[in-house]
Amino acid sequence: MRYGYFDDAAREYVIDRVDVPVSMTNYLGTQRMGTVISHNAGGYSWLDSPQHHRITRFRPNGVPMDWPGHYVYLRDDESGKYWSLSWQPTGLPLDEAKYEARHGLSYSRFKCDYQDISAEQILFIPREAGKEDPVEIFDVRIRNNSSRERNLSVYGYVEFSFHEIDMDNQNFQMSLYAAGSHYENDAVLCELHYEPNAWQFFAGNFVPDGYDGVREAFIGNYCTERNPAGVNTGKLTASHELGGNPCGALQKKLTLKPGEEARVLFYLGTGKGDAAEKARKRYDEAGTDEAFAELRSFWDAKLGGLQVTVPHENMNRSLNIWNLYQSEVNVLFSRFSSFIEVGGRTGLGYRDTAQDAMCIPHAEPDMCMKRIRQLLHGQMKQGYGLHLFDPAVLEKEETDGFKSPTVIPEADKKGMLHGLKDACADDALWLIPAIVENVRESGDLSFFDQEIPFADEGSGTVWDHMKAALDFSYEQVGSHGVTKGLRADWNDCLNLGGGESAMVAFLLVWATNHFLDAARAMGRKEDEAKYTALKAHMEETCRKQLWDGKWFLRGFTAAGAPIGSQAAVEGKVHMESNTWAVISGAADREQGLSCMDAVDEWLYTPWGLMLNAPSFVTLDDSIGFVTRVYPGVKENGAIFSHPNPWAWVAECMLGRGSRAMKFYDALLPENQNDKMEIRQAEPYSYCQFIMGKDHTAHGRARHPFMTGSSGWAYYAATRYMLGIRPGFEGLTVDPCIPAHWDGFEAVRKWRGAEYRIKVTNPSHVEKGIGRILADGKPVETIPVFDEGIHFIDVELKGE
Numbered sequence: 001m002r003y004g005y006f007d008d009a010a011r012e013y014v015i016d017r018v019d020v021p022v023s024m025t026n027y028l029g030t031q032r033m034g035t036v037i038s039h040n041a042g043g044y045s046w047l048d049s050p051q052h053h054r055i056t057r058f059r060p061n062g063v064p065m066d067w068p069g070h071y072v073y074l075r076d077d078e079s080g081k082y083w084s085l086s087w088q089p090t091g092l093p094l095d096e097a098k099y100e101a102r103h104g105l106s107y108s109r110f111k112c113d114y115q116d117i118s119a120e121q122i123l124f125i126p127r128e129a130g131k132e133d134p135v136e137i138f139d140v141r142i143r144n145n146s147s148r149e150r151n152l153s154v155y156g157y158v159e160f161s162f163h164e165i166d167m168d169n170q171n172f173q174m175s176l177y178a179a180g181s182h183y184e185n186d187a188v189l190c191e192l193h194y195e196p197n198a199w200q201f202f203a204g205n206f207v208p209d210g211y212d213g214v215r216e217a218f219i220g221n222y223c224t225e226r227n228p229a230g231v232n233t234g235k236l237t238a239s240h241e242l243g244g245n246p247c248g249a250l251q252k253k254l255t256l257k258p259g260e261e262a263r264v265l266f267y268l269g270t271g272k273g274d275a276a277e278k279a280r281k282r283y284d285e286a287g288t289d290e291a292f293a294e295l296r297s298f299w300d301a302k303l304g305g306l307q308v309t310v311p312h313e314n315m316n317r318s319l320n321i322w323n324l325y326q327s328e329v330n331v332l333f334s335r336f337s338s339f340i341e342v343g344g345r346t347g348l349g350y351r352d353t354a355q356d357a358m359c360i361p362h363a364e365p366d367m368c369m370k371r372i373r374q375l376l377h378g379q380m381k382q383g384y385g386l387h388l389f390d391p392a393v394l395e396k397e398e399t400d401g402f403k404s405p406t407v408i409p410e411a412d413k414k415g416m417l418h419g420l421k422d423a424c425a426d427d428a429l430w431l432i433p434a435i436v437e438n439v440r441e442s443g444d445l446s447f448f449d450q451e452i453p454f455a456d457e458g459s460g461t462v463w464d465h466m467k468a469a470l471d472f473s474y475e476q477v478g479s480h481g482v483t484k485g486l487r488a489d490w491n492d493c494l495n496l497g498g499g500e501s502a503m504v505a506f507l508l509v510w511a512t513n514h515f516l517d518a519a520r521a522m523g524r525k526e527d528e529a530k531y532t533a534l535k536a537h538m539e540e541t542c543r544k545q546l547w548d549g550k551w552f553l554r555g556f557t558a559a560g561a562p563i564g565s566q567a568a569v570e571g572k573v574h575m576e577s578n579t580w581a582v583i584s585g586a587a588d589r590e591q592g593l594s595c596m597d598a599v600d601e602w603l604y605t606p607w608g609l610m611l612n613a614p615s616f617v618t619l620d621d622s623i624g625f626v627t628r629v630y631p632g633v634k635e636n637g638a639i640f641s642h643p644n645p646w647a648w649v650a651e652c653m654l655g656r657g658s659r660a661m662k663f664y665d666a667l668l669p670e671n672q673n674d675k676m677e678i679r680q681a682e683p684y685s686y687c688q689f690i691m692g693k694d695h696t697a698h699g700r701a702r703h704p705f706m707t708g709s710s711g712w713a714y715y716a717a718t719r720y721m722l723g724i725r726p727g728f729e730g731l732t733v734d735p736c737i738p739a740h741w742d743g744f745e746a747v748r749k750w751r752g753a754e755y756r757i758k759v760t761n762p763s764h765v766e767k768g769i770g771r772i773l774a775d776g777k778p779v780e781t782i783p784v785f786d787e788g789i790h791f792i793d794v795e796l797k798g799e
Helices: 165-169 215-219 229-233 273-282 285-303 313-333 350-359 365-377 391-395 427-442 445-449 462-475 502-522 525-545 575-583 589-603 644-653 657-667 709-721
Strands: 004-007 012-015 025-028 033-038 043-047 049-054 071-076 082-084 098-104 107-114 117-124 135-144 150-159 179-184 187-192 199-204 210-214 246-256 261-270 306-309 451-453 459-461 484-486 497-501 687-690 701-704 724-726 731-733 743-750 753-760 769-774 789-796
Touching: 025 098, 025 107, 025 313, 033 135, 049 165, 071 117, 071 135, 082 107, 117 285, 135 150, 135 246, 135 285, 150 199, 150 229, 150 261, 179 210, 179 246, 187 210, 187 246, 187 273, 199 246, 199 273, 210 215, 215 229, 215 246, 246 261, 261 273, 261 285, 285 313, 306 313, 313 350, 313 365, 313 709, 350 365, 350 427, 350 709, 365 391, 365 427, 365 451, 427 445, 427 462, 427 502, 445 462, 445 502, 459 462, 462 502, 462 525, 497 502, 502 525, 502 575, 575 589, 575 644, 589 644, 644 657, 644 709, 657 709, 709 724, 724 743, 731 753, 731 789
Parallel strands: 753 789
Antiparallel strands: 004 012, 012 098, 025 033, 033 043, 043 049, 071 082, 071 150, 098 107, 107 117, 117 135, 135 261, 150 246, 179 187, 187 199, 199 261, 210 246, 306 743, 451 459, 484 497, 687 701, 724 731, 743 753, 769 789
16 A cells, blocks of 8 residues: 655655555754654754754654644635644545645645645745754745635644753643743744743744734644634634743735635744844745755755666665665754654764764765764774764863753763763774765865864874774674673674674774775875784684674673574574674675575565564573564564665675665665555655564564664665775776666766766676776776766676
């Protein structure tokens, strides 16, 4: 069953059946201000922090789902009938009203046809100019399709947040007296009284015919957003008061002749009445059109860094639009702003942020580098990373300004720093390939020598930081010589304590490979020699200690018991260790083929690869919390999406393009558009996990958008399946594709030049370069061009 379709020309996903069983979400904003919004206009906004600077209120995991939101209502003032432009909250019968929602790149559209009135609401956040505070615009168009004159009222509505998520959800003996509503400059204002100069506004491009600033006045007693009293009666009460539940509700009366169209704009932002007035002037109708066009151009440029044409419609759709878009959202907003992570935490998760920044430097160079600098500052001098930290706390200087004892405690840098017992073994290792991939993209070798502070004491060059991460990991080994798992490795539920992690050992080898490539580019032979020797020793140890005859162990418990062996009844085969054995190059070819065959045999499902199998059902705290998780859920036998692309990379490194495509197709959201009754998640977004075979809801996807799955899917598909990889001194094009493909084309922009790539596969092989032509001339390596358009022809011939 499907509820929508892809409009590739518009770069929109169209929900034409709006009674979807779950929320279909989107993200607005590309800079400081953000909004997460559902296909029914439910959601919330924030500025800088979804935890500490919430603008609108939201009730997560509630019934009805995704209320409140950023709503626009219409009322026929003659008949008294009213409806919302998004299907919810009024929820008209769908055999009486026609609704449609369209999610685009950083905007959403809501369309309604009812009672011979066509209306559309576009929500978007313009890109900021200079230091102007951003606003969210509700761009509303209403058309009278009837043969008679219509008298209508249009209402915009938001419920303001108390600014802090904890204040929104608890301790109302304080919260209900911490904010008040005012009316100024034809705008409803929310004053955050306990915070100096903290205001929020809701305004329109008109002089309102009515307003309310108190939620109870607009909604009414024993009513909801479905049937608000102010819309039901057609009269707003000019309510405002100090304290209570502030809201913003504005009414504009319209008279439309037959065929006439009206346009109404609403503005949501921070500041007082003067800020609202500036928004009106800056974003009148012409300014709004210009801002929306600028937003479209912004995404044109982002997507234009790499465009592919392959004989796979959904792969084109994903790589050219939705996969990159989701990856960008993750870099911009990290993890804590969604309908799942509802702003309850602030800061950056170390490992996730590093991988986000590693995967798309061509599209988001500035933000990726900003994240890398923040992560470098979040690294302890001993070498490990702070698992969850707020960069603002590390960068903050002490002030003597106002501090309220009743809002939130002041963030404490010392309290954020943690010792080895709370360190995750993998965190800082991800930083090394993230740094190296960004420098390969930019060519700026000087970055390695930039000085950046450590989180606890002192500073060092970027090069010093990378060496600290490697040295720490090579020192943290257990009784088998394998790298320790510490509090956890990538799998937060595998808590080995003093045990050893095969995945971290292989990840260490892979990170060292990236470091050695950088060392050669920098001419640092002493470091190259040192870490080459350390890597070789770890590889030998892994092959000796972790190989179990058909696949690699997942590791050892603190007592030395193997995890993921042939003898195991539960948790027999694990994806992380086997994929990384191949990706790192530590496995020999025979081992690589065997362990990935085991991944296919034990972990493959039509919905993707499970993380492990069979699921754990016996409690064993020596392995970790994973044994306490329901079978088939999340880390215990679910199809955890994030590591699925590791299997695509591994199969490509083994030269098995058809197998890689089999795994890719199983997870690809776009392939599941017609299976919504099972998947129950956005078909344009990778999700954190999908229920595994050991769960009754096998195939149900959960937790969209905010997952490292998207970045890794893009990285694996473009750099290994299509094989387009930038290096320090040239561009590699080394695909691994299904044998039936005749080839593909791509346009890659890199270091000021445009590479128009054409791959042909006359022998119908899966991997192997026959010849490469650069502008018609045979080359061994595709060189770095400083400018211009260059034609790259690659012919596959087999290995």
